[in-house]
């Protein structure tokens with residue numbers, strides 16, 4: 558495993574066991590996003606703490622969930638048991654290089670994962686390969702905006718110079734305080750997430766995760782089409798901060 562990929566694993570090994578999202582809100586979001594209600598085999602690609610996997614288990618007869626981080630998988634197994642879905646098949650794996658047969662899933666869900674990997678295109682190619690003809694692929698990835706280079710610069714500074722626990726706390730608390738000021742000025746909430754992750758946690762995942770890559774909607778749709786998928790953007794800015802947002806492409810394999 559490449560050194561950088563290992564650090565993604567190390568980061569999420571620590572992050573997810575401490576920051577599991579709210580199940581009810583995540584379930585609501587998954588149900589709003591996925592169009593069908595009966596699938597035979599779903600893949601939650603990069604499942605993190607497994608909250609989306611549990612929602613998918615209500616839509617598919619069988620769910621496979623994979624993540625590169627063993628501690629996230631451990632957390633996900635516990636969540637699935639606690640939420641009444643012990644049959645979800647969890648395993649540790651690298652989506653950039655996944656040795657499983659192709660054309661096997663009629664629902665593939667990959668939310669906020671490919672652009673966290675060292676090589677997002679390798680992850681996306683795996684998703685293309687494992688989706689079965691007629692199957693649906695929902696891909697949520699980070700949107701490229703004029704602010705993306707600034708985010709990358711801040712990420713570099715945070716990871717290079719602000720990584721000790723004390724300095725990291727300054728950064729996270731500083732962003733939370735800045736958010737409170739902006740909320741007071743605007744008179745309305747701006748950065749809350751329905752699934753209840755704190756501002757500090759959002760900033761942690763945004764600036765301290767080892768990789769974030771940004772894509773345009775157009776280039777992503779072209780990639781789907783070049784790989785034998787019908788594709789449309791079904792959500793162009795999903796919640797959270799508008800500058801640091803995800804868009805979702807739904808693809809159907811021809």
Ligand SMILES: C[S@@+](CC[C@H](N)C(=O)[O-])C[C@H]1O[C@@H](n2cnc3c(N)ncnc32)[C@H](O)[C@@H]1O
Pocket residue numbers: 562565566569573602603604605606607608609623624625626629650651652653667668669670673674675680762
């Ligand atoms: C931002 S989290 C999203 C987790 C989950 N999809 C969710 O929405 O709750 C990104 C996840 O991608 C996983 N990940 C990053 N690179 C990966 C790779 N190459 N293979 C498998 N999982 C990977 C991380 O371990 C992490 O759990």
